Amino acid sequence: MxxxxxxxxxxxxxxxxLCCIIRTRTLHPGIENKRKWLMERIxxxxxFRKLDEKATVFIEYAPLETAWVPIVxxxxxxxYCLWVLGNYKGQGHSRALMEYCLADAKEKGKSGICMLGSKKQKAWLSDQSFAKRFGFEVVDTTSNGYELLALSLDGTMPKFAPSAQKEEIENKDLTIYYxxxxxxxxxxxxxIQQFCEKNDIPISLIQVNTLEQAKELPCVFNNYAVFYNGHFETVNLLDANYLKRILKK
Structure with missing residues (x-):
């Protein structure tokens, strides 16, 4: 290829x-927030490696020590992400991007590569079946079915931080970390905020602003996490229907 x-x-x-499929001719707050966040991480x-076109074809990864996830x-x-959408599927881009990441890891003497998965594939997580075909295996799990996948190069294994195994908070309101x-x-x-205001649903929105805060979160996290009634629910971004299902529990 x-x-x-x-x-x-x-x-x-x-x-x-930046590879997202948000289409706009004007500055979009989400895209510019992402650009600023990336600038501070580089x-x-x-x-962040991407196809040199206006397409959703990219891989995004970081040293685990500075990755904003409760994994050690x-x-x-x-x-974080390996995404190929639309007409670009089936052209070998996913393999090429993962091979680049693996070659980069070997060149820099890394111990391996890891990513967040789940026993049931989540919409906002990278394709774990592809990762497993590439050699990733489950090396740690949480009680509600999330998995840590790793491709080890030296026999060592990462694991979820102790805090990520808690999956409980004191606040009973709908709570979103992001x-x-x-x-x-x-x-x-x-x-989600507008929906909750319209329907008189108490909500707590907690922006994760530092690496230290991310490493100590009380659940798995890839950039978003939802709690309700004090229990961890999902890393999937919510829509109204998904939220209604959670609120019925």
């Missing part, structure tokens, strides 16, 4: 397409 890819850098990030070794391990990469890593989060939070 002959395709040109580009990595975002401090020099090109202001002008590069010097930490965060990698030494010298791993953490894959950061600005995904361009869709801004509009999703606005939409």
């Amino acid at each position: 002959s395709a040109k890819y580009v990595n975002l850098t401090a020099e090109n990030i202001a002008n590069e397409h 010097n930490e070794g965060h990698v 391990g030494n010298n791993y990469y953490y894959v 950061d600005m890593q995904c361009p869709y989060i801004h509009q999703n939070i606005e939409s």
Whole structure:
């Protein structure tokens, strides 16, 4: 396959397409929030590699030590997203992007690569069946079915932080933890907030602003996490129908 890819850098990030399918001719708050968040991560070794076109074809990963997730391990990469959509599917882009990540890990002497999965595939998580075909295996689990997948290069394994296994908080209101890593989060939070105001549903929105805060979250997290009645529900971004199902529990 002959395709040109580009990595975002401090020099090109202001002008590069960020691969989401939000279509707008004007500045979009979610996209610009993502751009700002990425700009602050690049010097930490965060990698955003994309097809050099206006397309949803990219991989995003970072050193586990600076990845905003409650996962611990030494010298791993953490894959936030591997996404290929539309007419670009079936052209080998997913394999090419994952092979780049693996080659990068080997070149830098990393112990391996890991990512968040689930016993039942979640809409907002990368395709774990593809990852398993690539050699990833389940190395840790939570009580409600989330899994940590890892491809080890030296026999060591990462694991969920102890806090991620709690899956309980004191607040009984609908509670959403989120950061600005995904361009869709801004509009999703606005939409859910409007729905809750209209229907008199108490809600607590907690923005995760630091690495330390992310590493100590009381649940698994890829940029978004939902609690209700004090119990962890999902990492999927909510829509009105999904929220109604949660509120009926």
